[in-house]
Amino acid sequence: MTFINPKTDFAFKKIFGSTDSKDILISFLNALLYEGNSTIEDLEIIAPYLPPSIPGLKDTFLDVKAKITGNKIVIIEMQVLNVVAFDKRVVFNAAKTFATQLKSGEGYSRLNSVIALTITDFQMFPHRNKVISRFTFADMEDLFIYPEHPLELVFVELPNFQKDLNELETLTDKWIYFMKQTSNLDSVPETMDEVAAIQKAFRIANQANLSLQELETLEKQQMFLEDQQGAILKGIEQGRQQGKQEGEIGLILRLLERRIGAIAPELQTRLRQLPSGQLEALADAVLTFTDFTDLTTWLQDNTQS
16 A cells, blocks of 8 residues: 655645545544543534645645544644745744634624644754653743633644654554554554554555545645755755855865965955855965965965956
8 A cells, every 4th residue: 555645734634524434533633632531522623624626735834624523623733845924924824813713793601722733844942852742831930820711722743753663652643653653554553543543644654545636645745845845955055055155165265364464354354255155275375375475376276266
């Protein structure tokens, strides 16, 4: 069997946001929000997933939205790429969902609590190394929690989950493993098959059950993600190279000032434009300089301008 990757926008919505996904989403949310306890007994999927009429890419920030037991609203997002200001986007979407519940003239008592559940395929908080992090309003001095939890932010960082298949114990473990590893499996693991909701999720994720149109949409999204990930990696490498070069020129300027005195701003600009190879050659030559003429002579001999 070949399974679609639940981390893509299309697959996540199909598995957890379809009209037939109610029991799957209940199990999933109980696992990630309530440590596997049956806190959520019922829910309503708002704007359920519909098969695409025109193949396309991600057209919304929120993947699934539901009203759960206790009249709470849960907005769920699966995020693969660590884009700029993503942390602010999560807060914005949660606050917007909370605020837009009221129509003109309605009282604030009609506002329901909002939980923003965000699953990331990157480390959201690199120094914490926790799989699940929960945030709500609390007093900064004694951590007293604001009553009724009007807004909660819950993050699940997939890279921090390191358990192997034989180490899965809880419902939470199994759902996080499903999110992280499904696309790498060729059959449903026996330990996962024991949970009816997960078994059903695998059935929906089976690529053989997709229409041709859905397969095309999935392929487009996967290609888009690969392109974006490649662009991000390229940008990181360019940043490293730029940072390395800035460090090199900074060191060379300090050496020059010690050897021959202050360097004029226009000459500093010219030095910053030298490619990495010439900077390395200049670094070696600096130690032989005795005055400003040595620098200008070196530039004339080693550059075209």
